[in-house]
Amino acid sequence: xxxAIAGSPVIAMFRHPPPRxxxxxxxxxxxxxxxxxxxxxxxxxxxPYMRFSRKMWAKVRAENPDSQLWDIGKVIGQMWRDAPESxxxxxxxxxxxxxxxxxxxxxxxxxxxxxxxYLSAKNRAKVIDKxxxxxxxxxxxxxxxxxxxxxxxxxxxxxxSDLSSRRIAAVRFDRNHxxxxxxxxxxxxxxxxxxxxxxxxxxxxKQATSLALHQSKLEEELKKLSEIFQxxxxxxxxxxxxxxAKLKKVCEEKPQLDEAKYASMVDDWSEKLLNxxxxxxxxxxxxxxxxxxxxxxxAEETPILYRLTVGDxxxxxxxxxxxxxxxxxxxxxxxxxxxxxxxxxxYVCKR
Numbered sequence: 001x002x003x004a005i006a007g008s009p010v011i012a013m014f015r016h017p018p019p020r021x022x023x024x025x026x027x028x029x030x031x032x033x034x035x036x037x038x039x040x041x042x043x044x045x046x047x048p049y050m051r052f053s054r055k056m057w058a059k060v061r062a063e064n065p066d067s068q069l070w071d072i073g074k075v076i077g078q079m080w081r082d083a084p085e086s087x088x089x090x091x092x093x094x095x096x097x098x099x100x101x102x103x104x105x106x107x108x109x110x111x112x113x114x115x116x117x118y119l120s121a122k123n124r125a126k127v128i129d130k131x132x133x134x135x136x137x138x139x140x141x142x143x144x145x146x147x148x149x150x151x152x153x154x155x156x157x158x159x160x161s162d163l164s165s166r167r168i169a170a171v172r173f174d175r176n177h178x179x180x181x182x183x184x185x186x187x188x189x190x191x192x193x194x195x196x197x198x199x200x201x202x203x204x205x206k207q208a209t210s211l212a213l214h215q216s217k218l219e220e221e222l223k224k225l226s227e228i229f230q231x232x233x234x235x236x237x238x239x240x241x242x243x244x245a246k247l248k249k250v251c252e253e254k255p256q257l258d259e260a261k262y263a264s265m266v267d268d269w270s271e272k273l274l275n276x277x278x279x280x281x282x283x284x285x286x287x288x289x290x291x292x293x294x295x296x297x298x299a300e301e302t303p304i305l306y307r308l309t310v311g312d313x314x315x316x317x318x319x320x321x322x323x324x325x326x327x328x329x330x331x332x333x334x335x336x337x338x339x340x341x342x343x344x345x346x347y348v349c350k351r
Contacts, residue, residue, distance in 0.1 A: 042105040045098035048091035
């Protein structure tokens with residue numbers, strides 16, 4: 001295509017492509033789009049549990065001054081679970097009321113002029129950022145070229161796209177080498193995780209103090225339990241020793257039984273049994289004689305009453321005594337036999 005001559009009227013029909021923006025302009029527009037901040041939205045309402053926790057925090061903290069934050073949270077959580085449904089309903093009702101107000105405020109916030117301006121500014125910034133990129137500039141230039149008209153063909157040595165690509169490649173090359181140099185340099189980057197703030201240090205000191213106090217309490221309790229255990233153990237050992245001594249004494253002092261001693265024991269108990277039987281017989285005879293005397297006196301004093309109470313068929317007391325004298329009773333040997341069998345059983349058990 002022939003070059004245009006200066007002062008020619010054909011130049012008015014020619015349209016040059018717009019200049020390509022540099023990388024600095026693109027970087028500036030990107031920072032501007034990221035620096036946009038929306039207006040402050042309305043605060044969200046607190047959920048019922050957080051309302052209950054905020055109300056009970058000071059009270060639980062005052063009742064448990066030595067407890068940690070997570071322990072207080074556990075106590076409040078248990079209080080919330082144990083709270084009646086009527087008390088929970090109050091917090092739920094407050095939350096519903098504030099949630100409705102929040103929805104209204106959020107709707108008004110989205111419809112506000114400040115928020116609409118923020119959205120329009122954000123959209124403009126996105127469009128500018130997209131158009132400032134290399135692909136955006138090429139697409140824009142192609143769109144303008146496709147609209148028609150005569151355009152002067154640029155010289156190959158002054159091709160802006162080639163110069164821009166070379167410059168971008170050089171910038172990337174320098175940036176990559178600088179990053180590699182930083183990575184392999186001897187400089188040590190300070191780990192921010194190891195740096196503790198003063199309030200964090202104070203909180204850790206308080207936790208260490210509370211843990212040490214708790215440990216001392218547990219050690220004292222363990223010491224008391226150990227003393228109680230030792231006391232019980234000593235008392236049990238003393239009781240066991242006393243029982244062993246008594247058992248040994250009983251085993252040593254138990255009687256030794258043989259045939260001769262058994263025979264002598266049988267004779268002694270037989271004699272004791274006979275004597276006891278004689279005493280019993282004497283007492284029974286004396287009692288019977290006394291009763292007979294009383295009957296005779298009753299028969300002599302009141303014969304009619306005696307016949308009514310005793311009867312005519314019953315013998316007279318005198319005749320009854322005479323009959324007993326004529327036919328004496330035979331002494332039974334059953335008590336003696338029972339005593340002998342008892343002594344034999346004891347002897348067998350001891351052997």
